[in-house]
Amino acid sequence: xxxxxxxxxxxxxxxxxxxxxxxxxxxxxxxxxxxxxxxxxxxxxxxxxxxxxxxxxxxxxxxxxxxxxxxxxxxxxxxxxxxxxxxxxxxxxxxxxxxxxxxxxxxxxxxxxxxxxxxxxxxxxxxxxxxxxxxxxxxxxxxxxxxxxxxxxxxxxxxxxxxxxxxxxxxxxxxxxxxxxxxxxxxxxxxxxxxxxxxxxxxxxxxxxxxxxxxxxxxxxxxxxxxxxxxxxxxxxxxxxxxxxxxxxxxxxxxxxxxxxxxxxxxxxxxxxxxxxxxxxxxxxxxxxxxxxxxxxxxxxxxxxxxxxxxxxxxxxxxxxxxxxxxxxxxxxxxxxxxxxxxxxxxxxxxxxxxxxxxxxxxxxxxxxxxxxxxxxxxxxxxxxxxxxxxxxxxxxxx
Numbered sequence: 001x002x003x004x005x006x007x008x009x010x011x012x013x014x015x016x017x018x019x020x021x022x023x024x025x026x027x028x029x030x031x032x033x034x035x036x037x038x039x040x041x042x043x044x045x046x047x048x049x050x051x052x053x054x055x056x057x058x059x060x061x062x063x064x065x066x067x068x069x070x071x072x073x074x075x076x077x078x079x080x081x082x083x084x085x086x087x088x089x090x091x092x093x094x095x096x097x098x099x100x101x102x103x104x105x106x107x108x109x110x111x112x113x114x115x116x117x118x119x120x121x122x123x124x125x126x127x128x129x130x131x132x133x134x135x136x137x138x139x140x141x142x143x144x145x146x147x148x149x150x151x152x153x154x155x156x157x158x159x160x161x162x163x164x165x166x167x168x169x170x171x172x173x174x175x176x177x178x179x180x181x182x183x184x185x186x187x188x189x190x191x192x193x194x195x196x197x198x199x200x201x202x203x204x205x206x207x208x209x210x211x212x213x214x215x216x217x218x219x220x221x222x223x224x225x226x227x228x229x230x231x232x233x234x235x236x237x238x239x240x241x242x243x244x245x246x247x248x249x250x251x252x253x254x255x256x257x258x259x260x261x262x263x264x265x266x267x268x269x270x271x272x273x274x275x276x277x278x279x280x281x282x283x284x285x286x287x288x289x290x291x292x293x294x295x296x297x298x299x300x301x302x303x304x305x306x307x308x309x310x311x312x313x314x315x316x317x318x319x320x321x322x323x324x325x326x327x328x329x330x331x332x333x334x335x336x337x338x339x340x341x342x343x344x345x346x347x348x349x350x351x352x353x354x355x356x357x358x359x360x361x362x363x364x365x366x367x368x369x370x371x372x373x374x375x376x377x378x379x380x381x382x383x384x385x386x387x388x389x390x391x392x393x394x395x396x397x398x399x
Contacts, residue, residue, distance in 0.1 A: 001216075001224050001242065001255075001350055001384070002318040002325055003372070113237055115219045115373070117366065118230035121186050123212050124193040126202060133246045133324065136207050148327040150319060152344035157250070157321060158388060161346055164201075164245060164252030165386050165397035171196055172243045172254050172398075175215070179258050181235045185217040188241075189228035196245055204244035204251050204324050211370060216242035216255075218371075223312055223352050223363055223380040225370040235261040238269055240382045244324065251324050253348050254398035255384035268355065269379060275307045276353035276381035283332065283349040287387055287394035293339050297331040300351045310356035310378070312363055317348040320386060333360070341389045346397070350384030 126132070135141050153161065175192050193214040196203045203214030211227075218226035218240040219233070226240075233239065237260040244253040257273050264270060279300050286299040296317075304311055317330030328339055332351035354361040355378030362375040374380060388395040 001348075001352075001382075002316045002329060003225070003314065113220055113234055114377075115222055115226075115231065117368070117371070118184070118186070120212060120227055120229045120368075123206060124190060124203075124214055126206070127197060130197060130200070130202050131246070131249065132202055133204065133251070135209075135324075136202065141209055144325070144327055144329075146327075146329065150328050150339065150342075150345055151321060151326065152342060153321060153346055153388075154344075158344070158346070160248055160250045161252065161321060161386070161388070162397055164247040164250040165254070166252070167199055167201055167247050168243050168245045168252035168254045168386075169398045171199070171245060172241060172256060175241050175243065176256070176258055179233065179239060179241075179260055181261055182232050184230050184232050185219070185226070185228035185239070186230055188217060189213050189215050192241075192243070199245075199247075201245040201247040204246045204253070205242075208324060216240075218242070218380065218382070220379050221374045221377050223354065223361070223372045223374060224315060224382065225372055227368055227370055233260045236264045236266055236269070238273065238379060238381060240380070242382070242384070246324075249322055251320050251322075252398060253320055253324075253384065253386050255350060255382050257381040257383060271307075272309070272353065272355060272379055272381045275304065275309055276351065277383045279304050279332075279351045279353055280349055280383040280385065283351060284385060284387055284394060284396065287341060287349070287389060289341055289343050289389050289391065289393075291341055292337065293328055293330060293341060294335050294337045296349060297333045297335045297337075300332045300349075301334045304351070304353055305359055308357075310354040310358055310361045312352055312354060312361035312372075314363075315352055315372075317350050317384075319345070319347045321346055343389050343391050345389045346386065348384055348386050350382060352380050352382045354378050354380045 126136070171192060174195050175188065178188055178191055193203055193206075196214065205211045205216060206214045213228045215228065216225055217228045218224050219231075219237055224240070224242070238257055239260060240255055240257040242255040244251055257276065259269065259273070282303045283296045283300040286295040288295070301311060311333050313331065313333040316332065319326035319328050328345070328347055329337075330347050330349060331337060352361075354374055356362075356374065356376050358376070361378075363372050364375050365372055385399060386397045388397055
């Protein structure tokens with residue numbers, strides 16, 4: 001899962017007319033509501049010198065301020081006609097009693113299922129015989145540009161990706177057998193970490209841009225990038241477990257959401273998981289050579305909005321291979337991305353679907369600079385596969 005504000009080049013984020021209207025967060029025509037107009041950013045961001053015949057807009061890096069500007073920029077490109085406002089940063093502090101009562105009334109759920117941050121233990125050790133990705137050796141992660149070339153994988157690369165993705169799938173299946181009430185996500189992380197090591201692979205999230213753990217565990221209202229900690233899982237929680245392994249020089253990436261305890265009387269949560277899995281499947285079905293990447297986002301948004309759920313458009317799928325995150329950016333919402341899918345391209349399809357009356361999810365970041373949660377408290381579910389574009393369709397590498 002790519003966070004656009006984390007992975008775009010912050011030193012010189014250029015937005016040209018070519019990309020100006022990539023994102024059209026107006027409702028898809030199938031929903032029966034009128035598609036909203038684009039927002040013009042000419043009065044929002046400074047104009048740079050003309051480096052080509054196209055107008056360009058540049059955001060200059062000013063540390064944390066730049067992160068906020070990038071996120072506001074993405075939202076202004078996207079949420080046409082919706083309420084705007086400053087990006088909200090949330091500290092990982094427990095809700096007070098009044099807030100819990102309000103949330104319980106609003107969602108008809110046990111307030112004990114509300115997620116608060118626990119203690120994060122030291123990172124797990126990786127034995128010296130495990131092959132490390134470049135960033136784990138101290139090399140800088142290069143931020144991507146929207147118009148970077150998309151890799152066409154060779155037959156050897158495709159076979160290596162099949163192996164790494166098969167392992168990722170098996171590790172996710174192993175993780176699913178461990179999930180139960182009372183288990184902490186920190187314990188889950190340690191067990192999965194050891195299984196990855198036992199299989200001769202490296203847990204890709206560990207140390208990536210400073211991420212402190214080997215997997216991502218996102219519970220209930222957490223959308224993505226949850227850091228495993230000391231909070232015990234509760235009966236009826238839902239948890240998204242995002243697994244990526246680095247095996248023989250290639251990354252394999254997959255994710256699924258599970259109900260803690262296996263079953264629940266929470267019909268809304270069950271419906272959420274069903275819709276999010278089918279949304280991913282709708283996106284994958286749209287993967288065809290010769291078709292634009294925008295088909296994927298249109299298929300996903302159409303399905304999600306038909307069922308009155310929400311999407312956070314700031315978080316996208318991504319290219320993958322020897323590099324953990326690369327182009328293309330695979331938007332899970334209606335967009336005007338002009339890139340064409342070609343045989344040999346490998347990328348992830350991984351929409352996050354959220355309970356909300358707002359078609360585009362409002363979210364906040366915890367003070368750990370990773371965990372993303374819903375501002376409304378609605379729960380989130382995510383399913384992900386890594387896919388290969390073939391001559392006549394798509395091959396799911398993590399299935």
